[in-house]
Amino acid sequence: MLTLSQALNSGLRRAMEDDDKVLLMGEDVGRLGGVFRVTDGLQKDFGEARVVDTTLAESGIIGTAIGLALRGYRPVCEIQFDGFVYPAFNQIVSQLAKMRARTGGRTALPVVVRIPVGGGIGAVEHHSESNEAYFAHTAGLRVVYCASPDDAHWMIRQALAGDDPVIFYEPKRRYWVKGEVTTAGPPLPLDRARTVRPGTDVTLLTYGGTVATCVAAAEAAAPEGRDIEVIDLRSISPLDVATIEESVRRTGRAVVVHEAPTFAGFGAEVVAQVTSRCFYSLEAPVERVGGFNLPYPPAKVEEEYLPDLDRILDAVDRVLAA
Amino acid sequence: MLTLSQALNSGLRRAMEDDDKVLLMGEDVGRLGGVFRVTDGLQKDFGEARVVDTTLAESGIIGTAIGLALRGYRPVCEIQFDGFVYPAFNQIVSQLAKMRARTGGRTALPVVVRIPVGGGIGAVEHHSESNEAYFAHTAGLRVVYCASPDDAHWMIRQALAGDDPVIFYEPKRRYWVKGEVTTAGPPLPLDRARTVRPGTDVTLLTYGGTVATCVAAAEAAAPEGRDIEVIDLRSISPLDVATIEESVRRTGRAVVVHEAPTFAGFGAEVVAQVTSRCFYSLEAPVERVGGFNLPYPPAKVEEEYLPDLDRILDAVDRVLAA
Amino acid sequence: MTTVDLADPPVTNPFAGTTGLPRTSEGWTQLVTPDGRLHPDVDADHDALGRLTRDLYRGMRLARRLDDEAFALQRQGELGLWLQCRGQEAAQVGSVAAVRADDYVFPSYREHAAALWRGIGPADLLRQWRGVAHSGWDPEPYSFHIYTLVLAAQLLHATGYALGVQRDGSDTVVVTYFGDGAASEGDASEAMNIAAVNDAPMVFFCQNNQWAISTPTSSQTRTPIHRRGAGFGLRGEWVDGNDVLAVYAVTSAVTEHARSGNGPAIVEATTYRMGGHSTSDDPTRYRTDDELETWRARDPLARVEALMRAEGWSDEAFLGEVQAEADEIADRTRRECLALAAPDLADAFATVLADVPQLLREERDAFVAYRASFLD
Amino acid sequence: MTTVDLADPPVTNPFAGTTGLPRTSEGWTQLVTPDGRLHPDVDADHDALGRLTRDLYRGMRLARRLDDEAFALQRQGELGLWLQCRGQEAAQVGSVAAVRADDYVFPSYREHAAALWRGIGPADLLRQWRGVAHSGWDPEPYSFHIYTLVLAAQLLHATGYALGVQRDGSDTVVVTYFGDGAASEGDASEAMNIAAVNDAPMVFFCQNNQWAISTPTSSQTRTPIHRRGAGFGLRGEWVDGNDVLAVYAVTSAVTEHARSGNGPAIVEATTYRMGGHSTSDDPTRYRTDDELETWRARDPLARVEALMRAEGWSDEAFLGEVQAEADEIADRTRRECLALAAPDLADAFATVLADVPQLLREERDAFVAYRASFLD
């Protein structure tokens, strides 16, 4: 049993052993092992040339990672907290994402950008953001969310094995949750959704920090006779629409759950996909449960802000009542 | 009759006459009058302290505008082209948008960020982007799109009269289109959508550069007996859901049209709002017509990439066929 | 019970008009040696210097006490996080005391000593670290902006503010604080360049406390940070940041220089972060006890105490008085901290924009109704 | 018809080992006066210097001709946009010739003369300006990255590439070009700082052509841009950018310095953008005829011609040969431009990611079917 943080660590370690072009870089990833200890011990074992404490400059981190990738390296950049990716936005959106298309497919940039994401850890401002919608809307990036130690381990390895830039989200409040890591090989391709709990009455579509919340909600509702299916989307771009479509056609009802504010959030895309693909199977409009459309609030009230079991079941009740 | 560019110019001029705290700042907005001549002649008339050619640093432009606003000024920042707003993303998203909420409502930042937006002008890469979804998803910003000279003139004045930060989009390919500017006063509040063409069969929901395209499509379809309503959303955040809801409940069918790639684009939010508000009136799933989910392509093929009359009518046919 | 007066004490500059402040072999301006001896070349009225020193000492001591108490409160679970300013009191108090009360300050997030000097009280200083708000105080009465957590962002705000001051024809100077790490961000360089090219009335005050979390300054920059002044065209000064009189003298000089229209300056104050980066940090992972000991021996408070003793500027009564005030600050800090209650999330909906648009209103109303449903 | 050989001509450095290059009173390194006289202190083999000068002249002349032809093509509607390098040929050819053919170059968007020297042909140079692609060439064979239009972004790519070179133990040097305007972007400063702190084998080559669109350098920076070198800890050099020999000599020196592990440098080449910013620009709105005339008199091509005449390095045959090559380049530019056809948008769907995921496949198939429906 490993924590999600340890599972990432072991995944990174394996990737570094398998390919000496893999580099880790970011603020405090070396001696400190990162503020969440995801890279703990790796500088000691792989040296300062492969686990690099960068200067404090996020645009610099992504920009130099692009240069390293052009030289044949496979950098994994850690952004210390979600709210600090914005100084690198230009390098990510205009350079990292577009390089392959700009070169007519010639130039790949295998750069992985790891972002500890989301709230629920009692942090101060800028340390609890869920900004996946920005990157999901950016063609040329893969955007994935791990939600369990098993996925954390395998998805980071898959991200590094591929040739595309990947925004790799790690839900902070799940870093310390333990779970098995399978050893036989990756349980699923990187871009596939997973049905984490089968059900017949309604489909919960979610990812990251709220996967566990949705499963808990489903379990809580079971004794009352509501049989809820939970799908962990895992890859939000590209999105595994086939898995979603199959499920909602069957259940006829869906609720999308994520931490980010709902307005123009990624949930809107899921609603649009479900509605267009399953229109004639839908018994009720797809509901969204997310953060409120406010800047992330102070820690003392974040539990009210984040989708919890009750708010999810409230939405389930609404789609079932329709 | 003024062009959209001239109408903006006259709106800015009036705002500067009315309030000497209004400043214009940006790259080449002074002596040159901006690459689209929106600020033409204003430095000559108001001086270099009020129309400022900044250094070439977008983060610097927005960051110093925030400081100027804290000192009581009302800066209007020009971002030279849509694709160059990203270096300022951090200042916009973490500082400009959040300051009011961070201070419990105390500190307003009346900063207007003008962005010439979108394609259709045969430009090179990074000069044709439609990035409104990023800002629409950011609580604390108003995001508006002008589409006619009349709106250009009045919306820029309304943006400047308010106390909120506004992302003010100006569709580049409409800069030279002429139209009347009313003199009586603002025809509509800043945050209201406008029904630019009433109709009964289907509602086209759009904004910016594609408003004229939608109207043309509606006109083209009229002789064939299709009566299409066209709504210019104007303000995408906040979104005037009342106007949308009223229309689609009536028509039972809707198509969202914008230039941006559709995936996780703003159209998804419109689809989600329409679907949840008008579910039982909808005869067909809401269609989206937008840019393809690629980085904006080279100029020689942009006409195929952008939603045109045919693609819009094709979508109209689909929702009518359902 | 006395009430500590937190209003920025009026201070007169004993160094006004003096030139050629003494420097160490490293090139730092230093007026007081680490063991508390006044440099013989310091040419200032002895009594005025004594009064100044006592004022500064009081500010540093009160800040140390507040900082310690806040640290304890965090350890007891009353604060979510705290970033100690321990070790940096001379850099902060020396600089903030050197500028006028209406000179506008844009701090980073560790400037508790500077904030306290300006009269910002414990409740306001602790609020955001307790997780009940995102910012602590109303900037206006203190001419002291809220903390900025996104590194270097405030340097541009300060620069913009200074451009506004310039337009207003005011003689205010703007001071902004940042760290050795933040100096690497693009925003820091953009700000210095904009300030320089516009002759903005500003002081960029860098507290080089040797660390940015676990990253030492040597991994952050090849040159001392004040050299960037020359690169961009600002006046650059280097000062022993643990010598409060040197910090005061240098900051006074560059502030008046800027006030007179001679352009902005960058000051690098060499100091040390004696605590961890924050209460979440474990500095034993990256720095040695030896290093810590070396810098403990340079504790800026100990230096002022030694100086005051040596120069006859302190007596039992004065030290006792400051001690009593510090005790009171500690008390207040605890009391005010515990009184800081969580806000109502429903109120946040009215703080996003100047009005509450339809969608947000619907959302708030639904939230309030939903929450009420649990009370039934 | 001869075929112009565009392969980077092998050049030997006649300045190797020389020290103390002459400077003007402004502080620029200058070996040849504007009227074409060789500075008496230039201590290099005369014949070798002659050969070098002729090679550089040829590169400059061919670039000028390509640039003129592309400009004409734009005016005739065959290109959507063109950014002339006229006036900057000495800065570009002098610098690119001074580095090894395998030293890796990250250009901005105006480095046509440098690109041509490296062997990148007209079709590749014009492609993106005709609107048929976003980039022109495969960087690998030329060790010359595609153009970057987002200002200063490439400085970080170059720095990262240099960090890779360093890890590989290679002796490649990385050169990146940028303008006086781009120097104000945060990315430029972050790159210099990262390069300095890592001793990256790099040359930051700034063509200060006096203007960033309509913004003069004086509104962009308070100090000469090369001074930032000292600010961040890079070697800084200032050179007369219209003196191709001076540019060559200075670039050789800093490149070999970097190659030997002595760290990065910034070179500021003072030059002039003789055309508008781009074919969309109207420079009469912001600059005077007088200024233009002053700089026309400093045309870098005229200077080399005068020098070659004075030193006996050119004759009719040589000039005629270069003229013929230039004519051929002009021809090729026109021919290759007209042959550049629009791509098929359907192909773009396969260039976004390494594979074409389901949604994109659906979208492409729908687009192809929709397009085909018009053919019926």
Ligand SMILES: Cc1ncc(C[n+]2csc(CCOP(=O)(O)OP(=O)(O)O)c2C)c(N)n1
């Ligand atoms: C843009 C940004 N990136 C990263 C962080 C995370 N972070 C917070 S403090 C810190 C170190 C700052 O060091 P320095 O500037 O020297 O200030 P100090 O903490 O030493 O006072 C880091 C990396 C941040 N707050 N903002």
Ligand SMILES: Cc1ncc(C[n+]2csc(CCOP(=O)(O)OP(=O)(O)O)c2C)c(N)n1
């Ligand atoms: C980030 C960014 N902001 C703005 C622009 C628009 N723009 C293109 S070139 C230019 C001026 C550049 O000046 P300089 O760096 O001196 O290069 P030059 O054109 O003189 O060669 C501007 C503002 C851009 N391309 N990228």
Ligand SMILES: [Mg+2]
């Ligand atoms: Mg520090």
Ligand SMILES: [Mg+2]
């Ligand atoms: Mg220039």
